Amino acid sequence: MKCSISECKNVAKNPVKIGFKEIRNLCEYHYDLFNNRDEKHTPNFRTASKLKEK
Secondary structure: EEEEOOOOOOOOOOOEOOOOEEEEEEEEHHHHHOOOOOOHHHHHHHOHHHHHOO
């Protein structure tokens, strides 16, 4: 069975309940993205002057 994401051609590994009736089969990569969707990511900012010195 293929992943439910239309652009993905990988094999589905985990079914995920999206809504009340909808269940999608996701590959390992998209399953990890789905599980970490609420995680907060802190950005790394660098000044342009430090990038120019390299």
